[in-house]
Amino acid sequence: MDRNGSFCISNFLSSEQLQSLKxxxxxxxxxxxxxxxxxxxxxxxxxxxLGAISASPEFRALLKNVYQSGAGAAAYNSEILNVLRCVQGSSGRRESNCFHFDASLVTALLPIEIPQDGVDRGDLILFPNLRRIRSNVLINVLEKALLQNPLSRKLISAGIRHRILQPEKLRLVPGNLYLFWGYRTLHANEPCDPAQRRASAIFHYGDPHAGSFVTRMILKLNQRRARRATALGTQPTG
Structure with missing residues (x-):
């Protein structure tokens, strides 16, 4: 993860587990x-x-050990935040190229359904390990504000299109588990063909700023935004 930006555990799910999630x-x-x-x-x-995976002692130990190796200490909070995210239809386009840093240091991405053919597969784009863990939560907030806004995201996307910026790109395979430093890595998914479905589970572990008032407010805002995006996605289109 430090050298290559990410680490893949192939065939993390059995075929039965993958079919259940599908x-x-x-x-x-x-x-x-x-x-x-x-x-x-x-x-x-x-x-x-996903609930069974998150509750598994082996999986929890994996995330705990990865966090300790990256932070040099145990996480303030051992809770795992589980997210199930599905990009499908034309409404999913709004959620593409939304570059961001995660609040958690460790991000574990588990693809469930991913287009394997065509151009718009929803590949994961990474600018690995751009920053260190910040000692001050306000510096963290400032960095996120500078990069996680519509203008910055458009500029980053344009830079990639014109090959001025050259991020890492991961072609995700369902059933594999991908680990990366979500807090340190600027990342997003590329657009996905509206005729296909891109579904993944994300396990967030270890917020370096957990417990701060600012962090709690950001978490609430992010969850509110996710609910709003889901609500907009379910609205009839035409």
């Missing part, structure tokens, strides 16, 4: 009428295979 995604996709949705925790996740 069934969960398809059922949720039907509920949202083929539009974008995201769940941050909740019964949709906890009662699925």
């Amino acid at each position: 069934q969960t995604v398809r059922a949720e996709g039907d509920k949202h009428k083929g539009c974008y949705f995201a769940h941050h925790g909740g019964p949709e996740i906890e009662q699925s295979q």
